[in-house]
Amino acid sequence: MNTPGKSALVRPQVLVETSRALPLVSLSVCFTPGSVLDPAGSAGLTRLTGRLMRRTGGGLSADQLDTRIDTLGGSLGADVSHGAIAFQGTCISRSLDAFVGVVKDVVAAPSLDESEFGKLKRESEAELLASLDSDQSVARHWFRRRLYAEHPYGCPASGTLRSLPGIQYSHAKAHYGQAICRENLLFAFAGDIDADQAQRYAEQLSLAVPVGTPRAVPVAEPTFLSGRELIVIDKPERTQTQILIGTRGSHPKDADHTALHVANTVFGGTFTSRLMHEVRSKRGWSYGASSHLPYDKKRQAFSMLTFPKADDAAACIELQLQLLEQWCESGITAEELDWVKNYLVRSHAFALDTANKRVGLKLDEVLNDLPADFHNGYLDRVQAVTLEQANRAISERISPKDLLIVVVCTEKLLSEQLKAVVADLKSYEVIPFDGEAQAEAQA
């Protein structure tokens, strides 16, 4: 258990981006790591703890805190990812002092009231139930759960309908002591504030946070499936499907990450990409068609997302698989490479056009253990990618033989068609869209 600190101040890490364009200041107070701290079977514990802090700062009730924050012209959220518990807010400059005072109450003096924990847990369960209304959310949920399996990346930070009921108040209270301490603290400020002000606020906040020993949570590299697996999430009356297809992706620390990022942008990263052209522009099959190459501290998946009508789903999957195989076999062309470099270099202006975005990139470097100049060097790295590098990255990183295919649809209408278009299918599974809710109700 941590204790209020009397030890010497550990000079906090403070990231700052100043802009006087608007009387607004944004701040992030991050504790690392995040939901990877969740014990096995308790997915959602870290997020519940972070949200409980947000609702009980300074011994105020949640209503009092919300009223105070709103009245200051502020907003403050507790956002928990795998890598961090982040208290992120914005306020009108005139209220900055008072707003920082509220943030201090939240991060350093939450009462962690037990009755509020009960409310929060029930509210979180209701939110998970409500998320079943969104077919795309359901698809993403099962895609991650099955792709990452037992790895922490397979456990949603929000928890599941099966994990939340088992989390008790005592767990959250103990978890606070383990997750929140001065030594794993990071600050980011952006907007109408200068470096000196930011430093002073960071030190004030840091001094108030209990000292402790940050928990080291080694996170292994995720392992990815071999072969092709098809999972159908069955939901009644679907006129449309949600399709996610994915496999092992890359990581910024890979030497060929930028090359793959460039090649992926050609494949499915823009409105005129190959996927969009073939699926939407030529055939009109899906409103959206895109591919993604996200990263975290560890490797994440490469994935494609489309949402064709039920009648076109099988043909759309067949086409996507053909396009993927073609991309892996033949790569991209020199003309595509030249074009995409122009796109990536020029559009990078929109990664930097606000102080908030600029500090976000710095934060990304720290939270994901990237080199300090990772984002500053982005343009040079993109410009340096050769055709040979791009195509080698595709063929070495992306395996079209090893794919997880998740489809949200009305299963009885499509099962045979779907199975027929996926060659070398290793397994086929059907999951009811509300399976977790039903399992929990029965338990």
Added chain:
Amino acid sequence: MPPTSTPESGDTAQSLLLQTVNQNAPPGGQVKFLERVPFGKTLSVDRYQLENGLMLLLAEDHEAPVVAYHTWFSVGSRHEKVGKTGLSHLFEHLMFNESENLPAGEFDRKMEEAGAEVNASTWLDWTQYSSSLPKAQLCTAIPLEAERMARLVLKDPQLNSEKEVVANERRYRVDDDVDGAVNELLWATAFKEHAYRWPTIGWMADIEGFTTEDCLDFYRTYYAPNNATLVVAGDFVALEVLSQIAEHYGPMPRSALPLEDVRPEPPQLCEQRVSVDKPTQTEKLVLGYKSPAFGDFDYPALSLLGEVLAGGRASRLYRRLVRELEIASEVRISAGPFRDPSLFEVYVSARAGHSAEELLEVVEAELARVKEEPVSREEIDRALARSELALLASLETAEGKASTLGFYETVLGQPAGAIERLAMEQRVGPSDLRRVARRYLVNTQRTVVIVRVQPEAVDDSTEAE
């Protein structure tokens, strides 16, 4: 209104600017300066007009080396007819296709190569096209945008493909989406005469039935300079932008815009109530109260009342329904920002085991309270601060500034109306809130939609893990 300056105020730099632009402008491309309007504490917006009626709004802001270029057309789903609903929105999609000097797909290709972020949207009163570019690439966007405004090519194969895309968008946003489907049902039930009764995306049968001739007629009628506003916000040089706009848009002819054929909605005299089954886990309650137009004197007060009732977790309905009684998981309110009277919408999603009727009882009690007891100054201040924060946050990017300017110009004819709107809200007092609550939150003027849990959604399920 904020103070404005005019050419008569003797702005020499402005006169010189116009002189230079107009010296080199093609026939029809003469630019007239209308006014300079303050836009917040540090920015202003210059309003110009071309001879052909095209309105221009320029807001220079050198905070970041980017610029937003928007085209707003005063045409939306309110201008459509029964049997041809969704044409404005379908047309928004078609605008990204072939034009006389660009093969299909080249518009997007060139814009993306310039590093542009391109998008478009359609709603009840308007259609807008937005491009955000690095400042050095603005010169790419202007001729491309002018080209598609005047020289679009429409052919059957592209129309058929785009109809499929829009049908899929409809499935995504409406048919397979509980909230989208319920929203459509609410408006279709609440309005009997006015064009707001059909959805912007259109009925599926109408989408499937459009012909190339329908689209050409629509294009010739509404996509004209005298029905449009260009908004340029960000890091640009006014002389260069005005010269380019005059060159590329100046020669475009005006259109003979038809008189609007919108029928006023007759007064609603009794409550309407419908219910629908959906494959969802929990019941929903949606209320639509007939509410004033965006430009109505009462709108700011009603909007602020919405914040008091459901803006954030400290709002009255959230506290009561979600926190105290724990019978709802979500509450939200919106006052329709439209040219004609529309709906003040209340949406509540129940928790499992609770009915829409329980939600309705609590909502009604809270609405009754604001009709009787004055809202406290503290609650008003909270709502105002939220409103101010939302406005400031919306102006963070060039894109946000252009959207705000274009929206207020198109709907109210006041480009800096967002700032004025905040000032109007700051003048609202407890008596205003009580007055608008009594006037608009009336049961006989409301439509109630209840979403029930479809039995199959539960019965067919088996354990997953």
